[in-house]
Amino acid sequence: MxxxxxxxxxxxxxxxxxxxxxxxxxxxxxxxxxxxxxxxxxxxxxxxxxxxxxxxxxxxxxxxxxxxxxxFSHIHHPHGIERAHSTLTAKLAELVSLLKEEQSALESYNRVLDEAYVNMTSKSAASADILRHAIGLLSDATADTMNQGKERVQTVVQKSFEMEVIRQELDEYKRIANTDSLTRLGNRRAFDESLAAVYNNEHLRRFTGLLVADIDHFKKINDTFGHPVGDKILATVGNVIRANIRRDAFVARTGGEEFAVILGDSSQEECLQAADRIRTVLASTPFKNSRTGVNYGPITLSVGVCMATAADDPLDLYNKADIALYAAKNSGRNRTVLFEEGMRKDSGRNWLIYRR
Structure with a gap:
């Protein structure tokens, strides 16, 4: 956790x-x-x-x-994103070049129009040959410009289609990069982005709650039954959370056995009810090996809840929901606790690669 x-x-x-x-x-x-x-x-x-x-x-x-x-074999594409980005840049450069050619062609056509206008309005324009020459010049220039324009329009349409395909490819890379491979929920990166967005909109901030949930005694489960069983339990817990929360709620596995739900357009009471619904359903969900008969359950969750209005920023909101989660753990587990001012928790991350 x-x-x-x-x-x-x-x-x-x-x-x-x-x-x-x-x-x-x-x-x-x-x-x-x-x-x-x-x-x-x-x-x-x-x-x-x-x-x-x-x-x-x-x-x-x-x-x-x-x-x-x-x-991260599912999202670690050493060259995929860079290749797509390079291709998109090249297509955009080609499109800009086409537009410059179109601009140049129109400028040339304008010069022809100016020349024809001068010839037809000059004092010597009465000459049938001069007038005929000017009209022929306009006709040829107009036809050439229209033909070139049609070709460029078709090319621009094709380039735009190719750019859209590449954009979709980049979107897919982003989706994969923001997805936890085990549970198919959002990962910590996606969670951080979604939580930050809450504080970019005052309406969201006023009606959003954060639920931070942690599987009780998960280390014991891994030590007793092994990590493959632990992974299956994580996936099942993710499915239970997703199935018992509103479709528009953001659900993520934020690390290890910890999950988070960002619940918008909800009151404090609705957030607490959602947390308890998830806990109740999970506690009654069977975790049993159908082949060997081994029972891995019951599996329970402790949940901390904090409303966005009770926090100053995304980090403060996460900290307070996490403090409430620790209170749920310390008061017996398998329960939901709402953050209240005065709650404290002494903890800190110990980043291995950043140790001095």
């Missing part, structure tokens, strides 16, 4: 901290490297943190890519 320090402090520049640490270690600040160190910073995978620390202060890109492929 992820701890967090309490207090009304300003939100730390997590991206800056990670980038600074990478710079000190000589790590290229490219997206796939940042992804590795971001996950290690969250502390949800202790072995990943150990593997990165074992590389020392001057890891090669090949070593980092090998770790990325090992832990």
């Amino acid at each position: 992820q701890g967090a320090t309490s207090g009304r402090t300003s939100t730390p520049d997590i991206a800056g901290q990670i980038t600074h640490a990478m710079r000190l270690m000589g790590i290229a600040p490219i997206p796939r490297n940042y992804e590795l160190y971001y996950e290690a910073y969250l502390g949800s995978n202790a072995q990943l943190s150990k593997d990165l620390a074992a590389l020392g202060s001057r890891a090669t890109q090949e070593e980092l890519d090998a770790i990325g492929a090992r832990y």
Whole structure:
């Protein structure tokens, strides 16, 4: 379970901290490297943190890519996003070039119009040959411009279609990168983005609650039955949470055995009811191996709840919901606790790769 320090402090520049640490270690600040160190910073995978620390202060890109492929094969595309971005940039450059050609063609056509106008309005325009020449010049220029315009329109349409395909590819990369592979819920990165958005809109802030839930005695489950069973339990818990919360609620696995729900357009009472509904359903859900008959249950959750109006910013909101979660653990587990002023919890993250 992820701890967090309490207090009304300003939100730390997590991206800056990670980038600074990478710079000190000589790590290229490219997206796939940042992804590795971001996950290690969250502390949800202790072995990943150990593997990165074992590389020392001057890891090669090949070593980092090998770790990325090992832990995040579902989202670690060393070249996918960069390739799509490069292709999109090239298509945009081609489109700009076409528009410049169109502008140049129109400027040339305007010059022809000006020349024809001067010829037809000059004192010598009475000459049938001059008038005929001017009309022929206009006709040819107009036809050429229209034909070139049609070709460019078709090309622009094609380029726009190609850019849309690439945009969809980038969107898919982002979706995958924001998804927890085990539970198919949002991951910590997606959670951080969604929680920050609450404080970008006053209406959201007034009617949003945060639920932070943690599986009770999960370490004992892993130690007794093994990590494969633990992974199946995590996936099932994720399904139970998702099935018993409103469709428009944001649900994430934020690390280890911890889950979070951002519930908008809800009162405090509705948030508490949602938390208790999830707990009750999970506690009655059977966790049994149909082949061996081994019973892994019951599986229960402790839940901390805090309303966005009770916190100053996203970090403060998470801290207070986490404090309420600890209160639920300390008061017997398998219960929901609402944050109240005066609650305190002494804890802090111990980032392996950032130890001095």
